[in-house]
Amino acid sequence: MNIQYKELEKNDARKLINLRISVLNTDPYSFSITEDEETQASEEVVQSAIESYANSPNKIMLGAWMDKELVGVVGVERFENKIENHKARIWGPYVNKTSRGKGIGYYLIQKARDFSFSLRGIEIVSFDTSSESKSAISLFKKLGFQETGVLSRALKFDGKYADLLFMQMSKPT
Numbered sequence: 537m538n539i540q541y542k543e544l545e546k547n548d549a550r551k552l553i554n555l556r557i558s559v560l561n562t563d564p565y566s567f568s569i570t571e572d573e574e575t576q577a578s579e580e581v582v583q584s585a586i587e588s589y590a591n592s593p594n595k596i597m598l599g600a601w602m603d604k605e606l607v608g609v610v611g612v613e614r615f616e617n618k619i620e621n622h623k624a625r626i627w628g629p630y631v632n633k634t635s636r637g638k639g640i641g642y643y644l645i646q647k648a649r650d651f652s653f654s655l656r657g658i659e660i661v662s663f664d665t666s667s668e669s670k671s672a673i674s675l676f677k678k679l680g681f682q683e684t685g686v687l688s689r690a691l692k693f694d695g696k697y698a699d700l701l702f703m704q705m706s707k708p709t
């Protein structure tokens with residue numbers, strides 16, 4: 537099994553949309569958008585989002601690749617406004633169902649955490665997720681994050697609710 541990790545490039549936009557659609561299909565609660573909405577995502581908009589990550593020292597979109605297929609992704613962005621500039625947030629990770637359980641999610645979160653704390657002045661890294669994402673919650677805890685709060689019934693899909701769980705980690709001293 538050969539897994540490679542590298543930053544996404546502009547021409548990976550279609551692969552990123554397809555990965556997100558496949559994860560939304562298997563895990564509809566995993567992020568705050570539906571599969572239908574993602575299916576309508578514009579490739580140009582996603583291309584420019586990838587570009588903005590690739591051109592910024594304060595953001596990263598890291599992909600996991602197997603046989604030239606994008607099988608996982610994680611993102612980090614630093615809050616830009618002055619009052620929140622000591623924080624970064626991780627979004628994702630998503631790994632497609634057939635590639636799970638191989639350590640890809642763990643690796644992506646670890647890299648996202650380490651990238652965040654490598655940025656000068658970052659004190660806190662946050663992450664929020666559906667309470668249904670048990671595997672993600674367990675991985676974030678394993679990597680040093682703690683639960684800090686819950687927004688009840690924040691997500692609603694097909695008449696069913698899920699809570700939004702907030703997690704964070706402070707820079708180790």
Ligand SMILES: CC(C)(COP(=O)(O)OP(=O)(O)OC[C@H]1O[C@@H](n2cnc3c(N)ncnc32)[C@H](O)[C@@H]1OP(=O)(O)O)[C@@H](O)C(=O)NCCC(=O)NCCS
Nearest residue numbers: 566629630631636637638639640641642669670671672674
């Ligand atoms: C979260 C996710 C990225 C993990 O990816 P992965 O590549 O399978 O992760 P890993 O192989 O590194 O680790 C899986 C771990 O989760 C654990 N796990 C799996 N299901 C679990 C569950 N229901 N409860 C607790 N832990 C669970 C496994 O035991 C394993 O832990 P171990 O290493 O101690 O054995 C993947 O499950 C995913 O994409 N889920 C749907 C999207 C999602 O919810 N993303 C997070 C919020 S956007």
